[in-house]
Amino acid sequence: MRYLSVLASALAGGLFATAVAAADPIEIRMSWWGGDARHKQTLEAIRAFEAKNPGIKVKAEYTGWQGHLERITTQIAGGTEPDLMQINWPWLPLFSKRGDGFADLAQFKDVLDLGQFDKALLQTGTIKGKLNGLPVSITGRVYMFNPVPYQKAGLEIPKTWDELISAGAVFKTKLGPEYYPLDTTDLNPWYAVVHYVTQMTGKSFIDPESDEIAWTKDELIKGLEFYVMLEDKGIIPNYQKTSAEGGNRLELHQKKAWIEGRLGGSYEWDSVWQKFRDPLGQNQDLIPVKTLMLKGAKSEGLLRKPTMMFSISRNSKHKKEAALLLNYLMNDPEAIKILGDSRGIPASKVAADLLINQGLVTKQVAFAHDIVMKGGAPQLSTFFEHPKMQELYRSTMEQLSYRKITIKQAADILIDEGGDILAKATR
Amino acid sequence: MRHAHLASLSAEARAEMRRTERRFLASAAVRYAILIACGFAMIYPLLWLIGASFKTNHEIFTEIGFIPGSPTVEGYIEGWKTSTEYTFTRFFANTFMILIPKVIATAFSSVLVAYGFARFDFPGKRILFAILIGTLLLPNVVTRIPQYLLFRELGWLDSFLPLWVPQMFAVDAFFVFMLIQFLRGIPRDMEEAAMIDGCKPFQVLLYIVIPILKPAIISVCLFQFMWSMNDFLGPLIYISSVAKYPVALALKMSISVTESFEWNRILSMTVLALVPSLVVFFLAQKYFIEGIATTGLKG
Numbered sequence: 173m174r175y176l177s178v179l180a181s182a183l184a185g186g187l188f189a190t191a192v193a194a195a196d197p198i199e200i201r202m203s204w205w206g207g208d209a210r211h212k213q214t215l216e217a218i219r220a221f222e223a224k225n226p227g228i229k230v231k232a233e234y235t236g237w238q239g240h241l242e243r244i245t246t247q248i249a250g251g252t253e254p255d256l257m258q259i260n261w262p263w264l265p266l267f268s269k270r271g272d273g274f275a276d277l278a279q280f281k282d283v284l285d286l287g288q289f290d291k292a293l294l295q296t297g298t299i300k301g302k303l304n305g306l307p308v309s310i311t312g313r314v315y316m317f318n319p320v321p322y323q324k325a326g327l328e329i330p331k332t333w334d335e336l337i338s339a340g341a342v343f344k345t346k347l348g349p350e351y352y353p354l355d356t357t358d359l360n361p362w363y364a365v366v367h368y369v370t371q372m373t374g375k376s377f378i379d380p381e382s383d384e385i386a387w388t389k390d391e392l393i394k395g396l397e398f399y400v401m402l403e404d405k406g407i408i409p410n411y412q413k414t415s416a417e418g419g420n421r422l423e424l425h426q427k428k429a430w431i432e433g434r435l436g437g438s439y440e441w442d443s444v445w446q447k448f449r450d451p452l453g454q455n456q457d458l459i460p461v462k463t464l465m466l467k468g469a470k471s472e473g474l475l476r477k478p479t480m481m482f483s484i485s486r487n488s489k490h491k492k493e494a495a496l497l498l499n500y501l502m503n504d505p506e507a508i509k510i511l512g513d514s515r516g517i518p519a520s521k522v523a524a525d526l527l528i529n530q531g532l533v534t535k536q537v538a539f540a541h542d543i544v545m546k547g548g549a550p551q552l553s554t555f556f557e558h559p560k561m562q563e564l565y566r567s568t569m570e571q572l573s574y575r576k577i578t579i580k581q582a583a584d585i586l587i588d589e590g591g592d593i594l595a596k597a598t599r
Numbered sequence: 600m601r602h603a604h605l606a607s608l609s610a611e612a613r614a615e616m617r618r619t620e621r622r623f624l625a626s627a628a629v630r631y632a633i634l635i636a637c638g639f640a641m642i643y644p645l646l647w648l649i650g651a652s653f654k655t656n657h658e659i660f661t662e663i664g665f666i667p668g669s670p671t672v673e674g675y676i677e678g679w680k681t682s683t684e685y686t687f688t689r690f691f692a693n694t695f696m697i698l699i700p701k702v703i704a705t706a707f708s709s710v711l712v713a714y715g716f717a718r719f720d721f722p723g724k725r726i727l728f729a730i731l732i733g734t735l736l737l738p739n740v741v742t743r744i745p746q747y748l749l750f751r752e753l754g755w756l757d758s759f760l761p762l763w764v765p766q767m768f769a770v771d772a773f774f775v776f777m778l779i780q781f782l783r784g785i786p787r788d789m790e791e792a793a794m795i796d797g798c799k800p801f802q803v804l805l806y807i808v809i810p811i812l813k814p815a816i817i818s819v820c821l822f823q824f825m826w827s828m829n830d831f832l833g834p835l836i837y838i839s840s841v842a843k844y845p846v847a848l849a850l851k852m853s854i855s856v857t858e859s860f861e862w863n864r865i866l867s868m869t870v871l872a873l874v875p876s877l878v879v880f881f882l883a884q885k886y887f888i889e890g891i892a893t894t895g896l897k898g
Contacts, residue, residue: 201839207855208682215684233839234683236851239831246836249744250751254839431661453657 200490200497201254203233205240210514214501217510221500228493248273255488256497259481262557264297264305265597271300275484278303280495285503288520292551296478299554305481306498309443309516312476312544313363315464316445317437318430320456321351329437333464340407343436349406350429353436356408358421360439361399361573362565363475364408367439369395370473370550371466378553378561383598385591392583396572400579409435411573420570425451442540443479443516449536460540463547476549477557479516517541560593652867659862674863675871682853683841687868690849694875697834697845698827700763705823706816708769713778714804718790735772739832747836761837766823774819781815782808817886825876846872 204214211234218230233254235243241263247253248267259267259274267273277284277297286294289307297305317329322339325346330336330353339353356364366377369391379386387395403410409429414420417429424430424438431451440448442460449458463472482501484494501507508523513533518524527533533541555561564586572582643665650665652674658667679687715721716728750761769775789811790803798806809816831847838844844852850868853860880887 203839205855207860208853210855211682211852232841234841234852235835235848236854238851238854239835242832243835246744246747247839250747250756252751252756426660428660451657451660 197229198227198490198493199229199231200256200488200493201231201233202256202494202497203235203244203254204258205235205237206258206514207236213511213514217501217507218497220506220510221497224500225493225496228490228497230497251487253485253487255485255490255494257483257485258308259305259483261296261305261307261478261481261554262559262562264299264481264483265554265558268299268304269598271298271302271304273299273486274304275486275488275491276302276304277306277484277495277498280484280492283492284495284499288503288522290519290521293478293519295551296554297481305478305483306502307478307481307519308502309479310476310519310541310544311441311443311479311516312474312541312547312549313367313439314442314460314540314543315437315439316448316458316460316540318433318435318452318456318458320433321347321436322353325351329459329461330464331461333466336464337402337405337407339436340405344406347434351434351436352406352409354402354408355424355427355430355435355438357414357424357427357438359562359565361408361411361569363439364402365392365395365399365569366475367463367473368398368466370475371469371471372473374470374473374550376550376552376556378556378594380551380553383553383555383594385587385594387587389583389587392586393579396579396582399569400572403573411570424448441479442537442544443513445537445540446534458536460536460543462543471550472547474544474547474549475552476544476547477552478519513537555594555597558593558597560597561590564589564593648866649870652863652870654863656861656863659866671863674861674867677861678864678867681849683849685842687846687849687871689842690844690846693843694828694845694847697759697762698824700759701766701827702820702823704763704766705769705771705774706820708767709771709774709778709819710804710809710812710816712769713775713782714808716775717779717782718787718808719800731772731775734770735776743832743836750837756837757839757843759838759843762827762833771823774822777819778812778815781812785811814886814889817883821880821883821887824879828872828876 202218204210206214214234215232218232222228222230231254241260244253244257244259244263245266278286284306286303286306293307293310294303297303297307319329321343322329325339325342327339327342328335330339336353343351343353369387370376372394373387373391375386377385377387402408409417411420414422418427424435424440425448427435429435430438430448431453433452433456438448445458445460452458463474465472482498484491484498488494501511502518502520503522505522505526508518508520508526509530509532511518513527517533517537518527528538568577568582568585571577572579577585647665650667651659653670653672654662654667655669655671655673658669662668681687681690712731716724716731746761746765747756750756753760755761755764790807793803793807829847830845831851834843834845834848838848846868850865850872853865
């Protein structure tokens with residue numbers, strides 16, 4: 173009986189708390205995922221926004237990365253999502269197939285300065301003519317090398333694919349069989365193929381207009397042959413090797429071989445430079461370089477994409493206030509300085525200029541970002557990173573690396589099953 | 600001659616005895632060596648976790664051994680502060696706010712339902728029992744969104760109610776099943792004697808069944824305690840305010856895909872998050888083992 177009354181009072185406490193929260197005048201909710209730095213900086217920016225706009229209170233709902241998709245999916249299914257949400261770019265088509273899953277940001281032009289954003293970039297957040305997500309930052313894959321193993325092998329950091337390929341044999345004879353000029357973690361085997369074929373053909377894997385696979389089987393086979401050659405010549409460790417060292421999906425900064433300088437470099441998003449640089453310590457370094465080129469390449473074939481979007485809920489009662497907050501976070505110098513590069517180098521022109529001119533971005537990150545922005549990159553389809561496509565890339569490359577399937581079979585799987593996934597996802 | 604024979608025999612016997620003893624010692628040594636090696640291998644991850652929580656970040660990924668080279672409590676101090684507006688004090692308090700009502704409600708409702716199924720005959724019992732067991736097989740994913748919609752309609756989102764209230768209706772079929780199994784193994788004599796003495800069914804439950812069930816109830820509470828302590832998805836979905844997050848959510852707050860993060864802080868807080876479960880487990884260990892052993896279920 174006694175605990176019943178405790179329970180009853182606890183229940184009442186819970187109810188009371190929700191009642192109070194709902195009584196505030198204008199409250200907008202904002203959600204994001206991230207790490208320590210992003211949490212701190214975003215909270216600070218929100219407080220600065222509240223100070224400027226006394227009528228609006230912002231409730232921050234943030235989590236780590238894990239589970240954020242489940243959380244936002246449930247919220248959207250229940251119509252209880254926050255007013256302003258950080259949405260991963262590949263999630264956009266999951267929630268807004270016909271462009272009506274989120275509010276159309278173009279209608280808030282008077283409070284939200286879209287002129288700071290590149291037209292082509294805004295296109296990546298547009299579904300069926302409606303601007304569903306405002307790209308926060310752009311990222312691209314850049315080759316980054318650790319100069320230490322190269323120096324030990326008496327080599328320069330490679331500038332072309334040929335130099336990289338010839339480094340394989342030198343690494344093996346001068347440094348030992350455990351040394352590789354390039355690493356391939358998780359989706360990197362597939363990105364190597366993508367990079368090769370995109371340079372060769374100038375086309376991206378999925379056509380951004382029709383959302384169908386753009387490469388022919390023969391083109392894909394050439395790319396897969398290139399990958400198998402990299403494995404065979406010891407340029408990159410194969411899956412057998414990586415799974416012996418903790419698994420193919422173990423990220424670079426957690427790999428012993430990376431920290432100890434047995435891996436010469438990697439092809440990574442420019443935004444993660446810091447994360448992979450940190451564990452290398454004082455004696456090593458991580459240098460981003462201009463993209464490696466094939467002979468006769470039609471394009472630099474860079475993989476460039478918006479990282480994440482900000483979207484406004486279609487059910488929001490305070491869309492305009494949410495747009496005001498979004499504009500503040502993206503375009504207001506005060507917020508830009510607070511936020512820094514906690515979400516990558518901003519896509520907003522005023523923000524990117526301010527950060528780079530004032531030296532608020534690490535030099536190497538700014539340099540890597542410059543490579544990404546200036547290089548040729550065919551537009552990516554929103555479906556390129558669809559979770560099901562990613563699973564297909566992963567499993568096919570793994571089977572190929574273990575030689576469970578032939579190159580031709582792998583090409584068949586990628587094109588046929590990939591086509592099915594796309595057909596279902598776009599229907 | 601005879602005397603000499605005896606002496607030599609006893610010498611032989613003594614030698615034989617010593618041999619036996621040596622063999623016994625040797626085999627014990629081998630057995631214990633294997634046991635210690637296996638035990639160490641099993642506990643190594645835990646030792647590593649505790650050791651690593653005192654390491655610096657660079658050391659965590661480069662050194663295999665669990666003894667930190669230059670021990671530091673920086674991870675604990677900084678980790679406790681977190682990158683949010685709150686400290687871990689708040690998150691621990693929230694965890695217990697969720698846990699304690701949940702555990703009490705589970706024990707209360709599960710006992711009541713198990714008692715009903717084990718001791719009474721009522722129409723539809725077989726079907727209802729089959730449904731109850733059926734929910735054991737139902738993946739949680741299936742009910743997630745309907746439940747979410749239900750709690751939204753009730754206006755309970757972002758409160759602890761969605762985590763507490765279902766437990767008042769014995770939703771964990773596993774616990775009910777465990778208690779029923781326990782009750783099945785107990786003869787009804789005492790309950791019948793109590794009935795003859797004039798006990799009503801509820802009094803039988805209170806004065807006879809619950810005291811007998813004690814070890815099993817403690818097991819239920821322990822299981823619920825540990826599972827709720829580790830529950831991530833429930834709070835993640837129902838609780839949107841950071842101020843109401845439990846430890847399980849708070850631990851993942853710093854882990855992002857693009858940023859580097861301070862592993863030693865996360866590991867330190869993980870160690871602290873393990874403490875309540877371990878303490879409760881060791882306090883109730885005696886009953887826990889008894890409760891599990893007598894239901895014939897394995898945990």
